[in-house]
Amino acid sequence: MAKPASIPGLNPEILAWARRRAGHDVATVAKRLRKSPEDVRAWEAGDASPTYVQLEKLAYEIYKRPLALFFFPEPPEEEDPEHRFRTLPAFELARLAPDTRLKIRDACAKQIALHELTGGRNPAERLVFRDLASTPDSDPAGVAEKLRDYLGVSVEEQRSWRSAAAALARWRESIEEHGVFVFKSSFKQQEISGFCLYGEEFPIIYLNNSVAKTRQIFTLFHELAHLLLRLDGITKRDDSYIGHLRGEEREVEVFCNAFAGAFLVPQGVVRELAGRGAPADDEIKTFATQLKVSREVILRRLLDRGVVSRQHYEQKAAEWTDDYFERRRKSGGGNYYNTQGVYLGKRFLALGFQQLYRGVISRAELADVLGVKATSLDGLEQRMLAGTG
Template identity: 50%
Template sequence: MRYEPVTGVQPEIFRWARVSVGLSVTDVAAMLKRNPEDVAAWEAGTKAPTYPQLETLAYQVYKRPLAVFFLPSPPEEQLPQREFRTLPDADMQTLARDTYLHIRRAHAYQLALRDLDDGHNPAEHLIWKSVSLATSQPLAEQAERIRQHLGITLEKQIRWASDVSALKGWRKAIEDAGVFVFKAAFKQKEISGFCLADDVLPLIYLNNSTTKTRQIFSLLHELAHLLLSMNGLSKLDTGYIDALPKREQRIERFCNAIAAEVLIPTQDFMAETRHLPSDLEPMTDVRFSKLASRYGVSREAGLDHRLVHCC
């Protein structure tokens, strides 16, 4: 009986489970070591897997409870392609299964937090209630409002002894402001992180396999998304921005600029670089390193952005 075809599973459940983790029929067949025709037949309803095959599909491939496959229809669940607008369509279509699973896990965290805190945010002062951003407003003023709400002065930032201390400091300040921050290592290395907007329990999820300075920049980039009241999904290489529609390009560049301005306030940066040559090529790595360490950033995660816009 155990190796006979399973009955009672609607074919559309198979397709929903596959699409919900970004896999193709060929991908699933390879993971099961079956022919693609078998997987396609399960989704068409002309064949059915055995119980051991269904267990493998549920627990190892789709990462779903077995009971889900016996529902009368697929549950309501928003796909990342509809949930995020900050990556080009081509990039959204190539999200790795691992990234889908991280996004699903983040939603589960939000639900758990809602149950744990009885639908309330435990923070006393919610940053998105007092700070909202607009791409049309002066950048420095908006970044300063973020700093003030987080309670991070430039003097406090400079005192952080390492990038590890800086990441802990920024993270604690943002969590104290009501935004939950989670970290995990992504197999899709080019993803820097994402955020899920919510009026009560917003969440930022960082790729823990990137450098600490990159995580700091990503943390503030995603915070900017939340203060624009939108979800965000970002990559390390900013080249993806050029492939976005004009409106989304403006938003992504704005979020990068806000993150850079919060980390490296223009007024202080101009004072620190007033003696720099107009041609930056002769600058030594030592000079760059000293400037980066002042703010707890790397050249890639903020300093280059500030140099381009201020020098």
């Protein structure tokens, strides 16, 4: 059999760059292509070449990149997670799954799209990330109190919401009203609860829709804290990595955890519960249900006050997380348009369709901005106009 011809203009340097940026090792790529690791190394060294069909699979299915990129003279400038998320230790950054890295790239694309859709100006009248800008040595409880006043949401209103899903929708709406767009997606890497990307005009928060609604609420405010500090950040379900941080990086994560907890479970509530001594599970569940937060957040606030031990906290947190994922495993899927609408958010959808109605962008361009097929636009438009989710 004749040896396949090389592909003129293919840049082997970009083959290697795209693999590393996607978070794949050579063995994984070789297995996906049913080739040997030696073959993939030869392609990246320029000693051999994939077939055009193999290159298409590398581009579209494995690395999630446009085919034309592999013919560029050099890799494009693109900031990698290792430089963006400096409060995550190197060993945790190395564990970021390809799917998580893809979500980060999607978030970067969303930031660019926001600039293009708005002419580079945030449409919100007030910008929380500027008005409440903080530093790691700020008092997290004090900043949390200021945020409550700023958003105009009392503890009584928080208690009145009918469910955690309703609370998440309300908190998301309130934060987006003040200049921070919030996106969602289902992450394969379940231990990642979400992340944020700072920007002078369009900071964004990206939540893992696979975790419990109460966990998403905590992540929303943990990441908002990062943005108030003008930093990118990632929230992991297990935050034991904080013990490996030093200096300002550690101060940042301690601040973000304390801020989110103080905002969602104010000091008065903590005093009320702590006054009863070490609470039973039923008591914790009652308070968590009232405030639409996780039992873990309630217990963490009690841990910070010395009411419960760290061992007890970690044991219960792991137990409650396992219970949630077991229930979720047994649940079914949902409506595509509702899901995409929730992922993208009403404000982002509205911005996109407004530009379409004005003739500024085409249907194909809007589909590209939203990350959907053009055939899905009508369904998304109907959902947006219905105002659901």
